[in-house]
Amino acid sequence: MSAPSTPTSSQVPAEHRAAVQRLREEVAALHAELTRYQLVVWTAGNVSGRVPGADLFVIKPSGVAYDELDAAAMVVCDLDGNLVEGTRQPSSDTAAHAYVYRHLPQVGGVVHTHSTYATAWAARGEPVPCVLTMAADEFGGEIPIGPFALIGDDSIGRGIVETLRESRSPAVLMQNHGPFTVGRDARAAVKAAVMVEDVARTVHITRQLGEPLPIAQADVDSLFDRYQNVYGQVQQETGGVA
Numbered sequence: 325m326s327a328p329s330t331p332t333s334s335q336v337p338a339e340h341r342a343a344v345q346r347l348r349e350e351v352a353a354l355h356a357e358l359t360r361y362q363l364v365v366w367t368a369g370n371v372s373g374r375v376p377g378a379d380l381f382v383i384k385p386s387g388v389a390y391d392e393l394d395a396a397a398m399v400v401c402d403l404d405g406n407l408v409e410g411t412r413q414p415s416s417d418t419a420a421h422a423y424v425y426r427h428l429p430q431v432g433g434v435v436h437t438h439s440t441y442a443t444a445w446a447a448r449g450e451p452v453p454c455v456l457t458m459a460a461d462e463f464g465g466e467i468p469i470g471p472f473a474l475i476g477d478d479s480i481g482r483g484i485v486e487t488l489r490e491s492r493s494p495a496v497l498m499q500n501h502g503p504f505t506v507g508r509d510a511r512a513a514v515k516a517a518v519m520v521e522d523v524a525r526t527v528h529i530t531r532q533l534g535e536p537l538p539i540a541q542a543d544v545d546s547l548f549d550r551y552q553n554v555y556g557q558v559q560q561e562t563g564g565v566a
């Protein structure tokens with residue numbers, strides 16, 4: 325990997341510098357949640373957060389060990405995925421994050437992992453059915469499968485956006501790849517990444533024991549509405565895209 329030269333001055337407009345610094349610290353700290361919940365190995369996985377009021381987001385640099393991911397290591401990109409501030413190359417998934425921010429204005433955070441159980445469902449191309457109340461709370465139904473897409477152009481981002489637009493879920497399992505999650509901010513997207521793995525694991529184990537019992541659609545709706553609209557106002561950390 326070629327090391328980019330260190331910019332002598334930031335291209336971040338002065339009025340957004342304080343927000344960028346706060347977000348650098350927040351996004352760096354949230355990466356520790358991915359390792360804490362064992363959602364990632366080696367340098368895989370990434371968190372990004374949109375800079376409020378600016379066409380910018382903060383994202384993990386490419387190929388850096390989790391132990392070295394402090395605020396200064398984070399990079400800032402514009403919504404076309406171009407590097408605006410930082411001394412390293414942005415994550416190889418930056419184009420997908422940028423596509424989501426361009427097309428889903430309500431989204432303030434994006435997370436991608438290859439967490440084991442969620443990715444196992446993705447490899448089978450099977451949505452995770454909504455057979456747990458916690459899944460109804462968080463996802464409002466099944467966790468959908470997105471299309472198979474290769475890295476390198478907009479096809480991953482387009483697959484994420486098109487799938488999430490048809491669903492209440494803040495998580496999509498990209499086929500043969502793994503989960504992408506969104507939220508109103510980076511923390512909410514991380515929470516969705518933790519929950520998608522937890523639900524995928526529990527439903528997988530349930531399947532080993534027998535057929536899970538369905539939850540009636542009306543009850544799924546009721547659980548989702550209560551959690552998102554009543555509980556969510558207190559917690560301020562859920563983040564559906566519906």
Ligand SMILES: [Zn+2]
Pocket residue numbers: 436437438501502
């Ligand atoms: Zn990936």
